[in-house]
Amino acid sequence: METPIEMKRARESLIRLINASIGHNGTPVLKGIDLQIARGSFVGLLGPNGCGKSTLLKTIVGILPVLKGRVEFPEDGRPRFGYVPQRDTLDAVYPLTAFEVALMGTYGKLGPLSVVRRAMRERTRQALTDVRAEGLARRLFAELSGGERQRVLIARALAADPECLVLDEPVAGIDQATTEVIMDLAMTLHTSRGMTILMVNHHILSLRGRADEIIWIAEGGVVSGPADVMLSKEKVEEMLVLGGG
Protein backbone atom coordinates (compact mmCIF):
# COMPACT_ATOMS: atom_id res chain seq x y z
CA MET A 1 0.00 0.00 0.00
CA GLU A 2 1.52 3.30 -1.10
CA THR A 3 1.54 6.25 1.28
CA PRO A 4 0.20 9.61 -0.05
CA ILE A 5 3.77 10.93 -0.20
CA GLU A 6 4.86 7.93 -2.25
CA MET A 7 1.86 8.36 -4.56
CA LYS A 8 2.66 12.06 -5.06
CA ARG A 9 6.31 11.21 -5.71
CA ALA A 10 5.25 8.54 -8.19
CA ARG A 11 3.28 11.10 -10.19
CA GLU A 12 6.15 13.58 -10.09
CA SER A 13 7.79 14.26 -13.41
CA LEU A 14 11.36 12.95 -13.56
CA ILE A 15 12.10 13.96 -17.15
CA ARG A 16 10.29 16.53 -19.26
CA LEU A 17 10.94 17.43 -22.87
CA ILE A 18 9.48 20.76 -23.92
CA ASN A 19 9.16 21.53 -27.62
CA ALA A 20 12.41 19.65 -28.11
CA SER A 21 14.10 18.94 -31.42
CA ILE A 22 16.59 16.08 -31.29
CA GLY A 23 19.10 14.69 -33.78
CA HIS A 24 22.75 14.20 -34.72
CA ASN A 25 25.33 16.76 -35.86
CA GLY A 26 22.71 19.52 -36.00
CA THR A 27 20.33 17.53 -38.23
CA PRO A 28 16.98 16.96 -36.50
CA VAL A 29 15.43 13.49 -36.44
CA LEU A 30 12.38 14.49 -34.38
CA LYS A 31 11.01 18.02 -33.92
CA GLY A 32 8.76 19.70 -31.37
CA ILE A 33 8.53 16.83 -28.89
CA ASP A 34 6.56 17.39 -25.69
CA LEU A 35 6.97 14.48 -23.35
CA GLN A 36 6.84 13.69 -19.68
CA ILE A 37 8.22 10.67 -17.85
CA ALA A 38 6.96 10.15 -14.31
CA ARG A 39 9.24 9.15 -11.47
CA GLY A 40 8.93 5.45 -10.71
CA SER A 41 7.24 4.54 -14.00
CA PHE A 42 8.12 1.78 -16.46
CA VAL A 43 8.10 3.33 -19.92
CA GLY A 44 8.39 1.37 -23.16
CA LEU A 45 9.62 3.19 -26.25
CA LEU A 46 8.40 1.75 -29.56
CA GLY A 47 8.85 2.64 -33.20
CA PRO A 48 10.41 1.47 -36.47
CA ASN A 49 14.16 1.33 -37.10
CA GLY A 50 15.74 4.73 -37.61
CA CYS A 51 12.76 6.69 -36.24
CA GLY A 52 14.82 8.28 -33.45
CA LYS A 53 14.22 6.04 -30.40
CA SER A 54 17.91 5.73 -29.51
CA THR A 55 18.45 9.41 -30.32
CA LEU A 56 15.68 10.26 -27.83
CA LEU A 57 17.30 8.11 -25.12
CA LYS A 58 20.74 9.59 -25.79
CA THR A 59 19.34 13.11 -25.59
CA ILE A 60 17.62 12.38 -22.29
CA VAL A 61 20.77 10.96 -20.66
CA GLY A 62 22.94 13.80 -22.01
CA ILE A 63 24.98 11.99 -24.68
CA LEU A 64 23.49 14.20 -27.40
CA PRO A 65 22.59 17.87 -26.97
CA VAL A 66 19.02 19.09 -27.53
CA LEU A 67 18.94 20.95 -30.85
CA LYS A 68 15.98 23.16 -29.89
CA GLY A 69 13.64 23.41 -26.91
CA ARG A 70 14.76 21.90 -23.62
CA VAL A 71 14.94 18.87 -21.35
CA GLU A 72 13.93 19.53 -17.76
CA PHE A 73 14.65 17.55 -14.63
CA PRO A 74 13.26 17.98 -11.07
CA GLU A 75 14.48 20.80 -8.87
CA ASP A 76 16.81 18.45 -6.99
CA GLY A 77 18.77 18.07 -10.21
CA ARG A 78 19.44 15.68 -13.03
CA PRO A 79 18.61 12.13 -11.95
CA ARG A 80 21.36 9.53 -11.75
CA PHE A 81 21.04 7.50 -14.92
CA GLY A 82 22.07 3.91 -15.38
CA TYR A 83 22.57 3.64 -19.12
CA VAL A 84 22.57 0.29 -20.91
CA PRO A 85 23.70 0.82 -24.52
CA GLN A 86 23.01 -1.52 -27.41
CA ARG A 87 25.49 -4.29 -26.69
CA ASP A 88 26.63 -4.51 -30.34
CA THR A 89 28.09 -1.01 -30.08
CA LEU A 90 30.77 -2.33 -27.69
CA ASP A 91 33.88 -3.60 -29.47
CA ALA A 92 34.85 -7.23 -28.81
CA VAL A 93 38.54 -6.39 -29.30
CA TYR A 94 38.81 -5.25 -25.65
CA PRO A 95 40.14 -8.07 -23.43
CA LEU A 96 37.95 -6.94 -20.52
CA THR A 97 36.47 -9.36 -18.02
CA ALA A 98 32.78 -9.09 -17.14
CA PHE A 99 33.79 -7.77 -13.71
CA GLU A 100 35.91 -5.00 -15.24
CA VAL A 101 32.99 -3.96 -17.45
CA ALA A 102 30.56 -3.92 -14.51
CA LEU A 103 33.07 -2.02 -12.36
CA MET A 104 32.96 0.87 -14.85
CA GLY A 105 29.53 1.73 -13.43
CA THR A 106 31.24 2.98 -10.25
CA TYR A 107 33.68 5.28 -12.08
CA GLY A 108 31.24 8.21 -12.07
CA LYS A 109 32.11 8.86 -8.42
CA LEU A 110 35.82 8.46 -9.00
CA GLY A 111 38.14 11.43 -9.57
CA PRO A 112 41.23 11.28 -11.80
CA LEU A 113 44.18 9.42 -10.22
CA SER A 114 41.86 7.90 -7.58
CA VAL A 115 42.13 4.19 -7.02
CA VAL A 116 39.18 1.81 -7.09
CA ARG A 117 38.16 1.27 -3.47
CA ARG A 118 37.01 -1.95 -1.83
CA ALA A 119 33.45 -0.55 -1.46
CA MET A 120 33.26 -0.02 -5.23
CA ARG A 121 34.31 -3.61 -5.86
CA GLU A 122 31.74 -4.79 -3.33
CA ARG A 123 29.00 -2.75 -5.00
CA THR A 124 29.97 -4.21 -8.38
CA ARG A 125 29.87 -7.77 -6.98
CA GLN A 126 26.44 -7.04 -5.49
CA ALA A 127 25.19 -5.65 -8.82
CA LEU A 128 26.39 -8.78 -10.62
CA THR A 129 24.64 -10.92 -7.99
CA ASP A 130 21.44 -8.87 -8.41
CA VAL A 131 21.33 -9.77 -12.09
CA ARG A 132 22.44 -13.36 -11.40
CA ALA A 133 25.70 -12.84 -13.27
CA GLU A 134 28.20 -13.36 -10.40
CA GLY A 135 29.44 -16.55 -12.09
CA LEU A 136 30.40 -14.56 -15.20
CA ALA A 137 32.70 -12.13 -13.38
CA ARG A 138 36.02 -13.65 -14.48
CA ARG A 139 35.01 -14.50 -18.02
CA LEU A 140 35.90 -12.31 -20.99
CA PHE A 141 33.02 -9.97 -21.79
CA ALA A 142 33.57 -10.52 -25.53
CA GLU A 143 33.10 -14.28 -25.11
CA LEU A 144 29.72 -14.07 -23.36
CA SER A 145 26.43 -14.80 -25.10
CA GLY A 146 24.09 -11.91 -25.99
CA GLY A 147 21.90 -12.48 -22.92
CA GLU A 148 24.89 -12.78 -20.57
CA ARG A 149 26.43 -9.58 -21.91
CA GLN A 150 23.12 -7.83 -21.43
CA ARG A 151 22.96 -8.89 -17.79
CA VAL A 152 26.53 -7.65 -17.22
CA LEU A 153 25.64 -4.29 -18.80
CA ILE A 154 22.58 -4.03 -16.56
CA ALA A 155 24.83 -4.84 -13.57
CA ARG A 156 27.15 -2.02 -14.66
CA ALA A 157 24.19 0.36 -14.80
CA LEU A 158 23.09 -0.79 -11.31
CA ALA A 159 26.61 -0.26 -9.95
CA ALA A 160 26.10 3.44 -10.74
CA ASP A 161 23.29 3.43 -8.13
CA PRO A 162 20.77 4.89 -10.61
CA GLU A 163 17.37 6.47 -10.08
CA CYS A 164 16.47 5.81 -13.70
CA LEU A 165 17.55 2.79 -15.74
CA VAL A 166 17.72 3.55 -19.45
CA LEU A 167 17.96 0.51 -21.71
CA ASP A 168 18.49 0.69 -25.46
CA GLU A 169 17.09 -2.45 -27.13
CA PRO A 170 18.15 -4.84 -24.35
CA VAL A 171 16.44 -7.87 -25.92
CA ALA A 172 17.30 -7.32 -29.60
CA GLY A 173 18.61 -10.54 -31.15
CA ILE A 174 18.00 -12.55 -27.97
CA ASP A 175 15.94 -15.75 -27.78
CA GLN A 176 12.49 -15.75 -26.17
CA ALA A 177 13.52 -17.45 -22.91
CA THR A 178 16.39 -14.99 -22.28
CA THR A 179 14.13 -12.09 -23.30
CA GLU A 180 11.73 -13.11 -20.53
CA VAL A 181 14.62 -13.31 -18.01
CA ILE A 182 15.82 -9.81 -18.89
CA MET A 183 12.32 -8.32 -18.91
CA ASP A 184 11.56 -9.94 -15.53
CA LEU A 185 14.80 -8.52 -14.19
CA ALA A 186 13.83 -5.01 -15.31
CA MET A 187 10.38 -5.51 -13.78
CA THR A 188 11.88 -6.69 -10.48
CA LEU A 189 14.11 -3.59 -10.31
CA HIS A 190 11.06 -1.44 -11.06
CA THR A 191 8.80 -2.98 -8.43
CA SER A 192 11.27 -3.77 -5.65
CA ARG A 193 13.34 -0.58 -5.84
CA GLY A 194 10.84 1.83 -7.35
CA MET A 195 13.31 2.46 -10.14
CA THR A 196 12.18 4.41 -13.20
CA ILE A 197 12.67 2.27 -16.29
CA LEU A 198 12.93 3.70 -19.79
CA MET A 199 13.34 1.00 -22.40
CA VAL A 200 13.53 0.90 -26.18
CA ASN A 201 12.02 -2.42 -27.24
CA HIS A 202 10.73 -3.91 -30.47
CA HIS A 203 8.96 -6.77 -28.64
CA ILE A 204 5.47 -5.40 -28.05
CA LEU A 205 4.39 -8.58 -26.26
CA SER A 206 7.24 -8.43 -23.76
CA LEU A 207 6.09 -4.96 -22.66
CA ARG A 208 2.50 -6.07 -22.03
CA GLY A 209 1.85 -6.45 -18.31
CA ARG A 210 5.15 -4.79 -17.44
CA ALA A 211 5.18 -1.23 -18.81
CA ASP A 212 2.92 1.49 -17.32
CA GLU A 213 3.43 3.93 -20.17
CA ILE A 214 4.21 3.59 -23.86
CA ILE A 215 5.84 6.19 -26.07
CA TRP A 216 5.33 5.40 -29.73
CA ILE A 217 7.32 7.23 -32.38
CA ALA A 218 5.72 7.31 -35.83
CA GLU A 219 5.57 9.65 -38.81
CA GLY A 220 8.13 11.97 -37.24
CA GLY A 221 5.89 12.51 -34.21
CA VAL A 222 5.52 11.10 -30.72
CA VAL A 223 2.36 9.55 -29.25
CA SER A 224 2.26 8.46 -25.63
CA GLY A 225 -0.25 7.04 -23.23
CA PRO A 226 -1.01 4.33 -20.66
CA ALA A 227 0.30 0.92 -21.68
CA ASP A 228 -3.10 -0.83 -21.53
CA VAL A 229 -4.47 1.64 -24.08
CA MET A 230 -1.35 1.96 -26.24
CA LEU A 231 -0.82 -1.80 -26.42
CA SER A 232 -4.46 -2.67 -27.16
CA LYS A 233 -5.02 -4.56 -30.39
CA GLU A 234 -6.77 -1.61 -32.06
CA LYS A 235 -4.10 0.91 -31.10
CA VAL A 236 -1.25 -1.38 -32.16
CA GLU A 237 -2.90 -1.86 -35.57
CA GLU A 238 -3.44 1.89 -35.88
CA MET A 239 0.19 2.63 -35.04
CA LEU A 240 1.51 -0.04 -37.41
CA VAL A 241 -0.56 1.51 -40.22
CA LEU A 242 1.00 4.88 -39.33
CA GLY A 243 4.45 3.30 -39.72
CA GLY A 244 5.12 2.98 -36.04
CA GLY A 245 6.61 -0.48 -35.88
Add this chain to the structure above:
Amino acid sequence: MDLLLEMFSPEFLLWHAFYASLVIGFVCPLVGVYLVLRRLVFLGVALPQISAAGIAFAFFLHTLGFHLYPHQEEEQFMALTGSVLFAVVALVALVTLERRGRGMVEGRVGLTYAAAGAASILFVAANPYGESTLLSLLRGEVLGVSLSQFWATIGVYGGIAVCILFLQKEFTFVSFDRDTAITLGKNVVAWDLSLYLIIGLAIAFGVMTVGPLLIFGFLVVPPLAARKITRGMWPFSIVASLIGGATALIGFYLSLRWDLPLGPTDVAVACVILALVASAKIILGWLRRA
Protein backbone atom coordinates in the same frame (compact mmCIF):
# COMPACT_ATOMS: atom_id res chain seq x y z
CA MET B 1 76.39 -15.11 -22.66
CA ASP B 2 79.49 -12.96 -22.16
CA LEU B 3 78.07 -10.36 -24.50
CA LEU B 4 74.76 -10.35 -22.61
CA LEU B 5 76.57 -9.83 -19.29
CA GLU B 6 78.69 -7.11 -20.88
CA MET B 7 75.53 -5.27 -21.99
CA PHE B 8 74.45 -4.96 -18.35
CA SER B 9 77.89 -3.94 -17.11
CA PRO B 10 78.35 -0.25 -16.12
CA GLU B 11 81.40 -0.05 -18.39
CA PHE B 12 79.42 -1.07 -21.47
CA LEU B 13 80.27 1.45 -24.19
CA LEU B 14 76.71 1.68 -25.58
CA TRP B 15 74.88 1.72 -22.25
CA HIS B 16 72.96 4.92 -23.17
CA ALA B 17 71.63 3.28 -26.30
CA PHE B 18 70.90 -0.03 -24.59
CA TYR B 19 68.90 1.39 -21.68
CA ALA B 20 67.14 3.96 -23.90
CA SER B 21 65.91 1.21 -26.23
CA LEU B 22 64.89 -0.94 -23.23
CA VAL B 23 62.83 1.91 -21.77
CA ILE B 24 61.18 2.60 -25.13
CA GLY B 25 60.55 -1.14 -25.51
CA PHE B 26 58.78 -1.32 -22.15
CA VAL B 27 56.76 1.89 -22.46
CA CYS B 28 55.67 2.09 -26.12
CA PRO B 29 53.46 -1.03 -25.89
CA LEU B 30 51.61 0.55 -22.93
CA VAL B 31 50.64 3.37 -25.30
CA GLY B 32 50.17 1.02 -28.27
CA VAL B 33 47.53 -0.91 -26.33
CA TYR B 34 45.15 1.99 -26.99
CA LEU B 35 46.03 2.20 -30.70
CA VAL B 36 45.12 -1.50 -30.99
CA LEU B 37 41.95 -1.29 -28.86
CA ARG B 38 40.69 1.86 -30.57
CA ARG B 39 41.41 0.21 -33.92
CA LEU B 40 43.86 2.97 -34.82
CA VAL B 41 46.66 0.61 -35.88
CA PHE B 42 46.64 2.01 -39.39
CA LEU B 43 47.10 5.46 -37.87
CA GLY B 44 50.11 4.00 -36.05
CA VAL B 45 51.83 3.61 -39.43
CA ALA B 46 51.14 7.18 -40.49
CA LEU B 47 51.87 8.96 -37.19
CA PRO B 48 55.62 8.22 -36.96
CA GLN B 49 55.92 9.42 -40.57
CA ILE B 50 53.99 12.60 -39.72
CA SER B 51 56.18 13.04 -36.69
CA ALA B 52 59.29 12.74 -38.90
CA ALA B 53 57.80 15.38 -41.23
CA GLY B 54 57.43 17.64 -38.16
CA ILE B 55 61.14 17.28 -37.41
CA ALA B 56 62.07 18.14 -41.01
CA PHE B 57 59.62 21.08 -40.97
CA ALA B 58 61.13 22.51 -37.76
CA PHE B 59 64.57 22.44 -39.39
CA PHE B 60 63.16 23.92 -42.58
CA LEU B 61 61.73 26.87 -40.61
CA HIS B 62 65.13 27.28 -38.98
CA THR B 63 66.70 27.44 -42.45
CA LEU B 64 64.27 30.17 -43.46
CA GLY B 65 65.34 32.21 -40.44
CA PHE B 66 62.35 31.48 -38.21
CA HIS B 67 63.59 30.38 -34.82
CA LEU B 68 61.21 28.40 -32.64
CA TYR B 69 63.38 29.24 -29.65
CA PRO B 70 65.21 32.51 -30.46
CA HIS B 71 67.75 32.22 -27.65
CA GLN B 72 68.33 28.52 -28.01
CA GLU B 73 69.91 26.70 -30.90
CA GLU B 74 69.39 23.23 -29.44
CA GLU B 75 68.51 21.05 -32.43
CA GLN B 76 66.96 18.25 -30.40
CA PHE B 77 64.52 20.55 -28.67
CA MET B 78 63.51 22.23 -31.91
CA ALA B 79 63.05 18.88 -33.60
CA LEU B 80 60.98 17.58 -30.68
CA THR B 81 58.65 20.59 -30.83
CA GLY B 82 57.98 20.07 -34.54
CA SER B 83 57.58 16.35 -34.08
CA VAL B 84 55.10 16.57 -31.17
CA LEU B 85 53.07 19.36 -32.81
CA PHE B 86 52.70 17.50 -36.09
CA ALA B 87 51.86 14.18 -34.42
CA VAL B 88 49.25 15.55 -31.99
CA VAL B 89 47.54 17.86 -34.51
CA ALA B 90 47.37 15.09 -37.13
CA LEU B 91 46.08 12.56 -34.59
CA VAL B 92 43.35 14.87 -33.30
CA ALA B 93 42.31 15.86 -36.85
CA LEU B 94 42.22 12.29 -38.18
CA VAL B 95 40.34 10.89 -35.18
CA THR B 96 37.83 13.78 -35.21
CA LEU B 97 37.11 13.22 -38.90
CA GLU B 98 36.74 9.49 -38.25
CA ARG B 99 34.29 10.07 -35.38
CA ARG B 100 32.17 12.29 -37.59
CA GLY B 101 32.09 9.50 -40.14
CA ARG B 102 33.05 11.72 -43.05
CA GLY B 103 34.89 10.26 -46.06
CA MET B 104 36.96 7.08 -46.15
CA VAL B 105 39.27 6.55 -43.18
CA GLU B 106 41.82 4.33 -44.99
CA GLY B 107 42.02 6.81 -47.86
CA ARG B 108 42.68 9.69 -45.48
CA VAL B 109 45.35 7.84 -43.51
CA GLY B 110 47.02 6.60 -46.71
CA LEU B 111 47.04 10.10 -48.15
CA THR B 112 48.48 11.52 -44.91
CA TYR B 113 51.20 8.86 -44.89
CA ALA B 114 52.21 9.60 -48.49
CA ALA B 115 52.09 13.37 -47.98
CA ALA B 116 54.11 13.19 -44.75
CA GLY B 117 56.74 10.95 -46.40
CA ALA B 118 57.07 13.30 -49.36
CA ALA B 119 57.14 16.39 -47.11
CA SER B 120 59.96 14.93 -44.97
CA ILE B 121 62.14 14.36 -48.05
CA LEU B 122 61.33 17.76 -49.57
CA PHE B 123 62.02 19.62 -46.31
CA VAL B 124 65.35 17.81 -46.02
CA ALA B 125 66.22 18.60 -49.65
CA ALA B 126 65.42 22.27 -49.05
CA ASN B 127 67.78 22.35 -46.10
CA PRO B 128 71.19 23.52 -47.31
CA TYR B 129 73.07 22.50 -44.18
CA GLY B 130 72.95 19.92 -41.50
CA GLU B 131 71.45 17.34 -43.85
CA SER B 132 73.27 14.46 -42.18
CA THR B 133 72.13 15.56 -38.70
CA LEU B 134 68.61 15.83 -39.96
CA LEU B 135 68.68 12.44 -41.66
CA SER B 136 70.00 10.82 -38.51
CA LEU B 137 67.13 12.41 -36.55
CA LEU B 138 64.59 11.19 -39.11
CA ARG B 139 65.98 7.66 -39.11
CA GLY B 140 66.51 7.62 -35.36
CA GLU B 141 70.05 6.59 -34.49
CA VAL B 142 69.68 4.93 -31.12
CA LEU B 143 73.38 4.03 -31.02
CA GLY B 144 74.21 7.72 -31.14
CA VAL B 145 72.07 8.68 -28.11
CA SER B 146 73.88 11.30 -26.04
CA LEU B 147 73.81 11.42 -22.24
CA SER B 148 71.37 14.37 -22.21
CA GLN B 149 69.14 12.62 -24.75
CA PHE B 150 69.27 9.47 -22.64
CA TRP B 151 68.07 11.26 -19.50
CA ALA B 152 65.40 13.06 -21.51
CA THR B 153 64.21 9.69 -22.82
CA ILE B 154 64.07 8.27 -19.29
CA GLY B 155 62.15 11.35 -18.06
CA VAL B 156 59.65 11.49 -20.93
CA TYR B 157 58.95 7.76 -21.10
CA GLY B 158 58.90 7.44 -17.31
CA GLY B 159 56.26 10.19 -17.20
CA ILE B 160 54.28 8.54 -19.99
CA ALA B 161 54.32 5.17 -18.18
CA VAL B 162 53.14 6.74 -14.91
CA CYS B 163 50.31 8.63 -16.70
CA ILE B 164 49.17 5.58 -18.68
CA LEU B 165 49.19 3.28 -15.66
CA PHE B 166 47.52 5.71 -13.24
CA LEU B 167 44.88 6.83 -15.74
CA GLN B 168 44.30 3.40 -17.22
CA LYS B 169 40.73 3.03 -15.96
CA GLU B 170 39.65 6.38 -17.42
CA PHE B 171 41.39 5.82 -20.76
CA THR B 172 39.91 2.33 -21.00
CA PHE B 173 36.41 3.48 -20.04
CA VAL B 174 36.21 6.36 -22.55
CA SER B 175 37.75 4.16 -25.26
CA PHE B 176 35.45 1.17 -24.63
CA ASP B 177 32.12 2.93 -24.05
CA ARG B 178 32.21 6.64 -24.71
CA ASP B 179 28.44 7.08 -24.37
CA THR B 180 28.21 5.52 -20.92
CA ALA B 181 31.24 7.51 -19.80
CA ILE B 182 29.35 10.70 -20.75
CA THR B 183 26.26 9.63 -18.78
CA LEU B 184 28.50 9.14 -15.72
CA GLY B 185 29.83 12.69 -16.04
CA LYS B 186 33.22 12.00 -17.63
CA ASN B 187 34.66 14.75 -19.82
CA VAL B 188 35.40 12.44 -22.74
CA VAL B 189 36.88 15.17 -24.94
CA ALA B 190 39.46 16.07 -22.28
CA TRP B 191 40.32 12.39 -21.72
CA ASP B 192 40.63 11.78 -25.47
CA LEU B 193 42.92 14.80 -25.87
CA SER B 194 45.07 13.67 -22.93
CA LEU B 195 45.45 10.23 -24.47
CA TYR B 196 46.29 11.69 -27.89
CA LEU B 197 48.86 13.99 -26.32
CA ILE B 198 50.52 11.02 -24.62
CA ILE B 199 50.45 8.98 -27.86
CA GLY B 200 51.84 11.96 -29.80
CA LEU B 201 54.63 12.53 -27.27
CA ALA B 202 55.59 8.84 -27.20
CA ILE B 203 55.75 8.69 -30.99
CA ALA B 204 57.49 12.04 -31.48
CA PHE B 205 60.20 11.37 -28.91
CA GLY B 206 60.61 7.77 -30.02
CA VAL B 207 60.98 8.68 -33.70
CA MET B 208 63.94 10.91 -32.83
CA THR B 209 65.54 8.24 -30.67
CA VAL B 210 64.91 4.96 -32.50
CA GLY B 211 63.21 5.95 -35.79
CA PRO B 212 59.68 5.54 -37.27
CA LEU B 213 59.97 1.84 -38.12
CA LEU B 214 60.94 0.70 -34.66
CA ILE B 215 58.40 2.95 -32.95
CA PHE B 216 55.61 1.49 -35.06
CA GLY B 217 56.89 -2.02 -34.28
CA PHE B 218 56.98 -1.37 -30.51
CA LEU B 219 53.57 0.32 -30.53
CA VAL B 220 51.67 -2.39 -32.34
CA VAL B 221 53.32 -5.84 -32.31
CA PRO B 222 53.66 -6.45 -28.52
CA PRO B 223 49.99 -5.50 -27.80
CA LEU B 224 48.86 -7.79 -30.65
CA ALA B 225 50.83 -10.67 -29.10
CA ALA B 226 49.66 -9.89 -25.55
CA ARG B 227 46.02 -9.75 -26.57
CA LYS B 228 46.15 -13.40 -27.60
CA ILE B 229 47.16 -14.65 -24.16
CA THR B 230 45.64 -12.31 -21.59
CA ARG B 231 42.27 -11.47 -20.08
CA GLY B 232 41.74 -8.20 -18.24
CA MET B 233 43.25 -4.77 -18.91
CA TRP B 234 46.07 -4.95 -16.35
CA PRO B 235 47.41 -8.32 -17.55
CA PHE B 236 47.06 -7.10 -21.15
CA SER B 237 49.06 -3.92 -20.55
CA ILE B 238 51.71 -5.56 -18.37
CA VAL B 239 52.29 -8.52 -20.72
CA ALA B 240 52.46 -6.17 -23.74
CA SER B 241 55.06 -4.09 -21.91
CA LEU B 242 57.09 -7.19 -20.95
CA ILE B 243 57.05 -8.44 -24.55
CA GLY B 244 58.24 -5.00 -25.70
CA GLY B 245 61.05 -5.03 -23.11
CA ALA B 246 62.08 -8.58 -24.07
CA THR B 247 62.05 -7.57 -27.74
CA ALA B 248 64.36 -4.61 -27.03
CA LEU B 249 66.75 -6.81 -25.04
CA ILE B 250 66.90 -9.69 -27.54
CA GLY B 251 67.04 -7.30 -30.49
CA PHE B 252 69.93 -5.33 -29.01
CA TYR B 253 71.82 -8.54 -28.27
CA LEU B 254 71.31 -9.96 -31.79
CA SER B 255 72.18 -6.62 -33.34
CA LEU B 256 75.50 -6.54 -31.47
CA ARG B 257 76.21 -10.23 -31.91
CA TRP B 258 75.81 -10.26 -35.68
CA ASP B 259 76.32 -6.58 -36.45
CA LEU B 260 72.76 -6.09 -37.67
CA PRO B 261 70.87 -2.75 -37.86
CA LEU B 262 68.99 -2.39 -34.56
CA GLY B 263 65.58 -1.14 -35.78
CA PRO B 264 64.79 -3.93 -38.28
CA THR B 265 66.27 -6.53 -35.89
CA ASP B 266 63.93 -5.43 -33.08
CA VAL B 267 60.89 -5.47 -35.37
CA ALA B 268 61.84 -8.94 -36.66
CA VAL B 269 62.20 -10.21 -33.06
CA ALA B 270 58.78 -8.76 -32.14
CA CYS B 271 57.20 -10.49 -35.15
CA VAL B 272 58.83 -13.81 -34.20
CA ILE B 273 57.45 -13.48 -30.65
CA LEU B 274 53.98 -12.74 -32.08
CA ALA B 275 54.23 -15.79 -34.37
CA LEU B 276 55.34 -18.01 -31.46
CA VAL B 277 52.50 -16.80 -29.23
CA ALA B 278 49.93 -17.30 -32.00
CA SER B 279 51.28 -20.80 -32.79
CA ALA B 280 51.35 -21.80 -29.11
CA LYS B 281 47.75 -20.67 -28.73
CA ILE B 282 46.64 -22.69 -31.75
CA ILE B 283 48.52 -25.82 -30.55
CA LEU B 284 47.10 -25.49 -27.03
CA GLY B 285 43.62 -25.16 -28.54
CA TRP B 286 44.14 -28.39 -30.51
CA LEU B 287 45.45 -30.21 -27.44
CA ARG B 288 42.50 -29.06 -25.37
CA ARG B 289 40.03 -30.27 -27.99
CA ALA B 290 41.92 -33.58 -28.31
